[in-house]
Amino acid sequence: MIDIRFVRENPDAVRESQRRRGNDEASVDALLAADEARRSALQAFETARASQKELSRSIGKASPEERPAVLAEAKELAERVKELEAAANEAEQEYLQANAAIQNIVLEGVPAGGEEDYEVLKHVGEPRGFDFEPKDHLDVAEALDAIDMARGTKVSGSRFYYLKGVGARLELALLTMAVDQAEAAGFTMMTTPTLVNPDIMAGTGFLGAHSDEIYYLPADDQYLVGTSEVALAGYHKDEIVDLSNGPLRYAGWSSCYRREAGSYGKDTRGIIRVHQFNKVEMFSYCRVEEAEEEHRRFLAWEEEMLAKVELPYRVINTAAGDLGSSAAQKFDCEAWLPTQNRFMEVTSTSNCTTFQARRLGIRERFDGETRTAATLNGTLATTRWLVALFENHQRPDGSLYIPEALRPYLGGRESFEPVA
Template identity: 75%
Template sequence: MIDIRYVRENPEAVRASQRARGADEALVDRLLSADEARRSTLQIAEETRAQQKALSRTVGKASPEERPAILADAQALAAKVKELEESASAANAEYEQIAMSIANIIIDGVPAGGEDDFTVLKHVGDVPEFDFPVKDHLDLAEGIGGLDMARGTKVSGSRFYYLTGIGARLELALLTAAADLAEANGFTLTVTPTLVKPEIMGGTGFLGAHSDEIYHLEQDDLYLVGTSEVALAGYHSGEIIDLSEGPKRYAGWSTCYRREAGSYGKDTRGIIRVHQFNKVEMFSYCTPAEAEDEHARLLDFEEQMLAKVELPYRVIDTAAGDLGSSAARKFDCEAWLPSQERWMEVTSTSNCTTFQARRLGVRERVDGKTQIVATLNGTLATTRWLVAILENHQREDGSIYVPEGLRPYLGGRELIATT
C-alpha cells in the first residue's frame, strides 16, 4: 500500500507513476477524495460523540423538569454518532479499496511502457557458437536420464514432470550452491511454508491483477505460494524489528506453485513454464534510505551465481508496465537460450520500498518513533536455470559440461554423459 501522506503532498508524481505503468491515473484523485471523505466524516463523528458525552454528564446536575429533555437530546446525539460512525466506516472501506488498487510508486529512471520497453543495462559473457545441430533442454535432459515429462503428465497433468537421477542431483547442486552463497553473505537460510493465509498473500501484493496465477485451497482458505518471497514477507508481519546493525536478510528454499494462467501455448515444451518448481529466494528488510543500495547488492549476488554456472546473460531494467504491483523497480537477468536463439529470464530482483511492509505492519524504531521498513527480494537459483545450463553447456554427443562452480556439489564431476 502506498503512503497516503506522500500522495497528498505529491499527487502528480503518483499520477505519473500510474501513467508509466499504463494504469488508471484517475485512481489518484479518487483516492484523495475518499481520503478527505473518511477524515471529515470521522472528525464530525468524533465531535458529535464529544457533544453527546458532555451532554450526558449534565444529566445528574439537571433538575427533574430539565432531565427528560436532556436525556432525549443525548439519545438523539447517540443515534447520530452511530449513524456517523457507520458512514465513517463505509468511507474508510472505500478508501482502503481504492488504496489497495494503486500499485507501488515507481522509482525515478524506471522505463515507461510495457513488456518490450525495458532498458538493457549490460551484457556479460559470450553467446556460444556450436558447430553441430543444437538440441533443446528436453532432448538433452532425456538423453542424460535426468527428466521424465511423460510420467509427470500421466500422474499430475500437463506442465508437471519428474527430475530423475542426474537431473535431480543437478537441481540439488544448483540450489545448494545458491544456499551456500547466501549464507556466506549474511543471509539466514530458511525452509519456508508453501501455504499461507490470505492476509499474507494479499499483504505482499499478489492478490491483485495476477491473482489468477495463484492456487487457492478454498476449503482451508490458504494459498500455495509462487515464491518464498510471500512467506518471508510475512515472517515479521505485525512486528517492530531491529535494523540498527543493518538489513535483515533471509534466503528461502521452497517449492513454488504457479497456475501459468494466460500462457497456454507458450513455452509448453519441457520445463521453462511449469506449475511446480524449486527455488532459493533472497529477501531483505532494510531502512527506506538503504533500499536502493540493497537492491544493487541483491543483483550482484544473482550475478555471482550466474558466474558460478558460466552462463552468458544480460541485465535489464524492467519497464513500469511489466512490474508487479509491489515493485518500484525490478532488474531481470536473462540467460541465452541457444535452441530458441533468445534471452530467457532466470532471475529477477525487486525493490518494493515500503509497499509490502506497510500492508503487513513491519516497522522499525528510530529515535523512539516507529517507521515502516523497506522490503526487497531476488531469485538466487531456480529449476528453470537447468534449461540454460543444459543448452549452453551441451556437447555434440549430447553430454553436458559441468560448470566449475557446481562440481563440488556433484562429486567433482566434470561431464555428464548420456545414458
C-alpha cells in the same frame, strides 16, 4: 499500500507513476477524494462522540425536571453517533479500496511502457558458438534420463514433470550452492511455508491483476505461494524490526506453484513454464534510505551465481508496466538459450520500497519513532536454470559439462554422460 501523506504532497508524481505503468491517472484523484471523505466522516463522528460524552456527564447533574429532556437528547445523539460511526467505517473501506488501486510508485530511471519496453543495462559473456547442431534442453535432459515429462503429465497433468537421477542431483546442487552463497553473504537460511493466509498474500501485493496465477484452496481459505517471498514478507507481520545494525536478510528455500494462467500455447515444451518448481529466494528488510543500495547488492549476488554456472546473460531494467503492483523497480537477469536464439529470464530482483511493509504493518524504530520499513526480494537459483545449463553446456556426444563451481556439490564429477 501507498503512503497517503506522499500522495497528498506529491499528487503529480503519483500521476506520473501511473502514466508510466499504463494505469489510469484518475485513480489518484479518486484516492484523494476518498481520503478527504474519510477524514471528514471521521471528524464528524469524533465531534459527535465528544458531544455525547459531555452530555452523558451532564445527566447526573440535571434536575428531576430537566432529566427527561436530557435523556431524550442523549438517546437521539446516541443514534446519531451510531450513524456517523457507520458512515466513517464505510468511508474508511472506500479509502482502502481506492488506495489498493494504486500500485507502488516507480523509481526514477524505470522506463515507461510494457513488457517489451525494457532497458538493456549490460551483456555478460558471449553466446557459445556450436560446431554441431545443439539440441533443446528437453532432448539433452531425456538423453541423460534427467527429466520425465510424460509421467509427470500422467500423474499430475500438463506442465508437471519428474526430475530424476542426474536431473534431481543437478537441481539439488544448484540450490545448495545458492544457499551457501547466501549464508556467506549474511543471509539466514529458511525453509518456508508454501501455504499462506489471505492477509499475507494480499499484503505482498499478489492478489491484484494477476491473482489468477495463484492456486487457491477454498476449503482452507489459503493460497499456495508462487515464491517464498510471500512467506518471508509475512514473517515479521505486525512487528517492529531492529534495523539499527543493517538489513535483516533471509534466504528462503521452497517449492513454488503457479497456475500459468493466460500462457496457453507458450513454452509448452520442457520445464521453462511449469506449475511447480523449487527456488532459493533472497529477502531483505531494510531502511528506506538503504533500499536502492540493497537492490544493487541483490543484483550483484544474482550475477555472482550466474558466473558460477558459466552462463552468458544480460541484465534488463524492467519497464514500469511490467513490474507488478508491489515493485518500484525490478532488474532481471536473462540467460541465453541457443536453440531458441533468445534470452530467458532466470532471476529477478525487486525493490518494493515500503509498499509491502505498510500493508503488513512492519515497522522499524528510527530517531525515537517508528516508521515503515522497506522490503526487497531476489531469485538466487531456481529449477528453470536447468534449462539454460542443459542447452549451453551440452556436448556433441550427448554428455553435459559441469561448471567447476558446481562440482563439489556433485561428488567432484566433471560431466554427466548420456544413458546408453
